Amino acid sequence: xxxxxxxxxxxxxxxxxxxxxxxxxxxxxxxxxxxxxxxxxxxxxxxxxxxxxxxxxxxxxxxxxxxxxxxxxxxxxxxxxxxxxxxxxxxxxxxxxxxxxxxxxxxxxxxxxxxxxxxxxxxxxxxxxxxxxxxxxxxxxxxxxxxxxxxxxxxxxxxxxxxxxxxxxxxxxxxxxxxxxxxxxxxxxxxxxxxxxxxxxxxxxxxxxxxxxxxxxxxxxxxxxxx
Numbered sequence: 232x233x234x235x236x237x238x239x240x241x242x243x244x245x246x247x248x249x250x251x252x253x254x255x256x257x258x259x260x261x262x263x264x265x266x267x268x269x270x271x272x273x274x275x276x277x278x279x280x281x282x283x284x285x286x287x288x289x290x291x292x293x294x295x296x297x298x299x300x301x302x303x304x305x306x307x308x309x310x311x312x313x314x315x316x317x318x319x320x321x322x323x324x325x326x327x328x329x330x331x332x333x334x335x336x337x338x339x340x341x342x343x344x345x346x347x348x349x350x351x352x353x354x355x356x357x358x359x360x361x362x363x364x365x366x367x368x369x370x371x372x373x374x375x376x377x378x379x380x381x382x383x384x385x386x387x388x389x390x391x392x393x394x395x396x397x398x399x400x401x402x403x404x405x406x407x408x409x410x411x412x413x414x415x416x417x418x419x420x421x422x423x424x425x426x427x428x429x430x431x432x433x434x435x436x437x438x439x440x441x442x443x444x445x446x447x448x449x450x451x452x453x454x455x456x457x458x
Contacts, residue, residue: 240310241291241302243272243339244377251325251443252409253375253452262372265403267361268379271299273339275355276346286371287350288359296347303340307333322444332445362394366402374403381411381419381453392421393428396455400434405456409441410449422453429455 249255249272260283266274269287278285291299314321315329326332350356359365361379376399380392399406413419430436435458444450 243270246274246277249274253407264373265371267376271340271343273342288357290360292356292358296344371403374399374406376408384413384419389421407454409452411451412449
């Protein structure tokens, strides 16, 4: 059974998950990266501890750390209980069980919160949201968008996707988006049109299989680069 959510939830992912989700290799990790819709991910904290360059953007960052934790605590058990009730339908290759998934999400938000105030002061956590971002043209090498575009296709229409991807390509030389299926575990209704649109404009558009999978069939990532 698919996930029932009425809005984007404040779940974050670790650096190891980002590496697997986006097929990031060492040369990628050493570039200037922006994570869009990162939420309470520990990716920025972990990358910063290794002296790598990441900026995270999310409307969530208008809130204090305590408020973010409260929002997380309000939704985590409902989500994990939905997963637990249908545990045989999910892929337990990275996370080993619903309890392991919960443990990992708690660990990630704790690491995020330990870095959050320092990261805000150094402009690593910036309030903002698609489809308009306050960055210069080509300010970043890679823009990553995890668990927002395509996943919430039933909430966000085609024009939102088109405008958001256009904005990502304005600020970064390359963009990567994961996953390409919806909360209902179906291929996004916007994906084919997006692929055709950017292919016709001369961009290099690739759909890559990745190591990470939790939703069945949710193991593909879209990469668009200026050819």
